[in-house]
Amino acid sequence: MDFGGINPAVLIASLMVASVPIMLAAIGELVVEKAGVLNLGIEGMMIMGAVCGFIAAVETGSPVMGFVGGAIGAAGLALIFALLTQVLLANQVATGLALTLFGLGLSSLLGQGYVGIKPPPTGVVPFGPLRDIPGVGRVLFSHDPMVYLSIAVVAAVWLVLKYSRTGLILRAVGESAEAAHALGYKVTRIRIAAILFGGAMAGLGGAYVSLVRVPQWTDGITAGAGWIALAIVVFASWKPWRILIGAYLFGGITVLQLNLQAAGARIPVEYLSMSPYLITILVLVLISSGKGRAAATAPAALGQNFHAAR
């Protein structure tokens, strides 16, 4: 059944695909922020992931190597951020912005010989007859592996943060680095590990854009997705499952707007494209002012550098 010419199952399936890059980047950044580091360089890491992933896939002929390459490339860029903020104690906001600028420039340079080339296609996971179930089949069973992987990562992060010791230590470092250090945990090392994880996730997200979603490489192909991921982390008040909702909201609005146009409905495009951001601001306000100062869900040491005095 269609609503105004739009099939909801098809719409949901499309938005699941559209949300993968920002979901991956957001869950990575959530881990980083839980450890107390604010990395504004997600856009730079995503686009490095996009170009490295594209190059790796084209050179090796394998999309899997492409995704691995994307994760490694972005993690490499994140290493610069980690070194600057954790070892050299530079200001996190400025370093993150520099990372974005540098990442955009470097990715464009690396990608110069690869514009317009077709990458090896990433297949769909073969679920066989399950795909043909009307409605549900399209939504649940006809995606490529990364869609399922992204949801799995969200689940894994939730599990680790909530139930494992590693997660506890990570959160402790984010709440009070001094206390964690006094307890003997290597704050710097944990934060660097978190930053690298965040980088790898952003890289996977970026690689998804250039290998599956579009799929091609050109300058600036991520088009601001990194900034959206940042907003999603706050929208989700640093809770992993809400990342899923946030990503679907943002991915959904863009997809919905185009589908509405294609179906013939007349919506002023600019206002619709503003809406995810306005909604996020609204949510931010509600969260920060909400009952019991829910702003306390933000890691207390977010954005502050840590330097052990002894």
Add this chain to the structure above:
Amino acid sequence: MLRLEKRPSPSRFWQTATPVLAVALTIVAGGVMFAMLGKDPVAAIRTIFWDPLFSPQFAAYSRPQLLVKAGPLILIAIGLSLGFRAGIWNIGAEGQYIIGAICGAAVGLAFYPANLWFIFPLMVLAGALGGWAWAMIPAILKTRFNTSEILVSLLLVYVAQALLASMALGRLRNPEGGGFPGSRNLSNWDASANLELIPGTGMHWGVVAAFVAVIAAYVLLQRHILGFQIKLAGQAPRAARFAGVHPSRLVVLCMGLSGGLAGLAGLFEVAGPAGQISIDFGSGYGFTAIIVAFLGRLNPIGILLAGLLMALTYIGGELAQFMLGLPSAAIQAFQGMLLFFLLAVDLLSNYRIRLIRREVA
């Protein structure tokens, strides 16, 4: 092994030496990058840094252009630096810049085609108010609801860009423009044009405003109680509260000031060098200004110099592109490297490096 020891107070020597060191390191690293791209590194560095200032072929034109390019950067960065010093992170200057331009242009175009003396001043006012109002949104949300001003101001940049597109295509579109998006050209209309005050110097009202802002910020920080409060709030928030600094008032003031200055910069750009409201009017000055603010170490004189340096890399970069065939992305990477190196060597002014011998027993 090396250990970092925090200095009791930042070293004056290193504070002035670090930007110089950072530029030197960037030139070396940038040269390596250009060489890897197959371009002569010395020629590239010379084209970027030397030619715009001294080349007989270009310099008479490029030197004033440095002011034109640096003007908005400095103006916005001054406003941002005050907030940054107080720990108030206005990342949305780009949005405030755009909204200032839209408001100013809209006010001006409302009077078209009359030629009245007060149109330009009115536009300036509208631009500043537009930027101020756009910055008030994150400010009020922060003071009333404790919402992160970083995120709200950033998200509003996207909203501002969407508004810009909608204005350029709709309400502000030039009715005589052949159906293409974009407003009338404000710099071709005498009443609104923001032209060079002294021909050949590149100094339009925006550049003048930038210089005034530098001086005003310097005086504010050195002499005025507000400047003291800003510095204190950034370095010791609790002490500041005890000293009677109202955190919310400071937030509103700093955000408002930076928003107003960004809006002004937007207005001067749209009425001058850029000329019209178009879909891609927002050329990233709001974000580059953040870099300029840091490059200038949040100090007004430093920002003046940093703004000129960034402008040099832009203009020199353009020359290098068509004289040497250097890709535009290389310049972007170069600018990113400059900031990286600056942030890295900044360590030296706050920390001392010591060699520690491992003690036995």
Add this chain to the structure above:
Amino acid sequence: MNRRTLMATAALGLGLAFGSMATAQPMDKVKACFVYVGPIGDGGWTFQHHQGLLAVEAAYGDKVETAYQENVPEGADAERVLTQMALSGCNIIFTTSFGYMDATNAVAAKFPNVKFEHATGYKREAPNVSIYNARFYEGRAVTGHIAGRMTKSGKIGYIGSFPIPEVIQGINATYIHAKKANPDVTISVVWAYTWFDPAKEADAAKALIEQGVDVIVQHTDSTAPLAEAAKTPGVIGFGQASDMSEYKPSPRVSAIVDNWAPYYVKRVGAVLDGTWESVDSWEGIASGEVGIGDITDAVPADVKAEAEALRDAIAAGTYHPFTGPLTKQDGSAWLAEGQTAPDGDLLGMNFYLEGISGEIPK
């Protein structure tokens, strides 16, 4: 004085010193410069202009020196780049985007001995400014015919960039020729509000395909819609601006190719032999500016023959894509039987033709 004066009079003097060839004298060597709005690797609009530059080099060898700058934003930066190019000794400068219009005219006034060629604009405010464009709608007619004959679902999708006359011409031309081939055909337009944004174009194509469209026509410049079409069997599309041949034989069944080489070679040649004059050039298939890309075997032989015949008729001048009787969408008459559209109507086209549903966004 309505002229911006952000230029030094010293620069003017320097410019005259450098560019001081009198307009009507032949030259031994010409420096031809190009200003691009995007990267030469975009595989679309800028790529094709760059092919024009390469053709100029091939045609004149040692007699020409070329330079270019890519990714030049429209606005103040454009004016500076143009000035610097003029100062560096360029004799003819091609500015390849509509948004450079004011900058081109402003700088041309300062450098009367340098020739400026502006693409897709309409202002010629100085005798050393020329404007040029291509009749893309002629190409749309041919691809529209193929679309109408090939569509099985009867739905054609058009990814529009901005609601400007050139794009409206494209939509109208595509529709009326598709309709002639297949009276039941409908056209859905999605506005991407960009000339080049692969992710958005892919999403737009996807949205159209999900609505049942099986022919994608694009007015945006990346290969993303074709890549998206490739994912669904049975969906075809056309190359835009450049041939996009890596998507042959399907989904790319043909292409509209912007071929600026003949015009560029002609104009640089005019500077070389001193015959350059300001013109308003709007050529199409006939002089080679608009090319129809190789029609692949995915298209049945009879359809291919019809398309090629249509192309040849347009080239010969015996058929004009906008020939009456044609009625506007609101029911009012536009062209009478046998009447062809005057250029003025096309240049300011802001109405859909009868049969197209939906409105042009304001």
